Amino acid sequence: MLSSLEIAMSSNEQQEDGVILGTRKSELAMKQTQMVLALLKECYPSLVISIEGITTTGDKILDIALSKIGEKSLFTKELEVALQEKRVDLVVHSLKDLPTTLPDGMILGAVLEREDPRDAVVMSLSNAGLTLETLPKGSVVGTSSVRRSAQLKRKYPHLSYKDIRGNLNTRLKKLDAPDSEYSCILLAYAGLHRLGWDSRISQILNSDILLHAVSQGAIGIESRQGDLKIQKLLQPLVHFETLVRVTAERSFMRNLEGGCSVPLGVFTTLTLSNETSTLDLSGSVTSLDGSRHLQEKLQVSWSNSEPDNQKLDLAEKLGLDLSLKLIDLGATDILNELKGL
Ligand code: DPM
Numbered sequence: 001m002l003s004s005l006e007i008a009m010s011s012n013e014q015q016e017d018g019v020i021l022g023t024r025k026s027e028l029a030m031k032q033t034q035m036v037l038a039l040l041k042e043c044y045p046s047l048v049i050s051i052e053g054i055t056t057t058g059d060k061i062l063d064i065a066l067s068k069i070g071e072k073s074l075f076t077k078e079l080e081v082a083l084q085e086k087r088v089d090l091v092v093h094s095l096k097d098l099p100t101t102l103p104d105g106m107i108l109g110a111v112l113e114r115e116d117p118r119d120a121v122v123m124s125l126s127n128a129g130l131t132l133e134t135l136p137k138g139s140v141v142g143t144s145s146v147r148r149s150a151q152l153k154r155k156y157p158h159l160s161y162k163d164i165r166g167n168l169n170t171r172l173k174k175l176d177a178p179d180s181e182y183s184c185i186l187l188a189y190a191g192l193h194r195l196g197w198d199s200r201i202s203q204i205l206n207s208d209i210l211l212h213a214v215s216q217g218a219i220g221i222e223s224r225q226g227d228l229k230i231q232k233l234l235q236p237l238v239h240f241e242t243l244v245r246v247t248a249e250r251s252f253m254r255n256l257e258g259g260c261s262v263p264l265g266v267f268t269t270l271t272l273s274n275e276t277s278t279l280d281l282s283g284s285v286t287s288l289d290g291s292r293h294l295q296e297k298l299q300v301s302w303s304n305s306e307p308d309n310q311k312l313d314l315a316e317k318l319g320l321d322l323s324l325k326l327i328d329l330g331a332t333d334i335l336n337e338l339k340g341l
Helices: 004-010 012-017 027-043 077-084 146-155 168-176 189-194 228-237 240-255 308-328 331-339
Strands: 019-024 049-054 090-094 106-111 119-123 140-142 160-162 184-188 203-205 219-224 264-272 276-286 293-303
Touching (some): 019 027, 019 077, 027 090, 027 189, 027 219, 027 228, 049 077, 077 090, 077 106, 077 219, 106 228, 119 189, 140 168, 146 160, 146 264, 146 276, 146 293, 240 308, 276 308, 276 331, 293 308, 308 331
Parallel strands (some): 019 049, 019 090, 140 160
Antiparallel strands (some): 090 219, 106 219, 119 184, 264 276, 276 293
């Protein structure tokens, strides 16, 4: 007798109905895609689902700082081509790596419930127990994120900041090497947690120290516009509160034309009461050396009985309004400085 899996595999009809999830081949991308697979399996136990790992340009260029490459869709282009050519049915991304404007024919089909979006510090073994504040003068902080280094240079001018590339395991190895130049490295809590590195987290940075990246900690699923079958399939995976928050954050970034290599920081909260919801968005732009920093906060409230698309429009407008406020204060000058890099 055939098992149900074998029946599914041997039936062409089932194969055609199966869903192929595309993603990068990195350990984190694979882990996140397995999370999506598990959620889909929970909703549709008999659905045949497979994962297709695809190498992107970003995975191949490991020796150049991201901010110097300048291509916004570094980690997404090859995946979108596979989606376009129907080699995959949807693509699982870290939403913060997905440009705020998608190519024609692509949509954000779902945003999953967000993990803690804050940034974290991993100290080298010899600095265990210390914090950014208590590290000795001149200690080297490893990060390739200009957002992190620009903001932290203001708070901790006694430290020095240096690029570090490679996947998480490579970075931890560089940090722990006996002749390591790094005292600590900075990473998103979400990635460390998903890969099981919680025990190495020395410090989690609140918004008064460091504003996180747009969409940090959220997983986004890209699909083909007009693929109603996939859109319907994804509906139960959408976490509306996360979607509202990242909609405001992405709108803020889109209007400032910030790619992944721009020192933009955000922080959102969504406060729900019985009748109304209030969305708060803080946003910042920082010059690379930390000498100039603009930060503002706006909020919007709505009645919970409003339709979802109305709420999302208000979140979108909040992001736009905050970006206009920062532009009024001189954000464009700071951002133009980066274009010369
Ligand atoms: C983007 C940045 C980084 C990634 C820039 C930033 C970090 C780059 C670096 C846009 N994408 O955050 O200011 O440190 O060299 C990335 C990570 C995750 C998604 C890793 C990380 C995991 C967390 C998540 C790389 N993309 O930031 O530690 O799901 O948000």
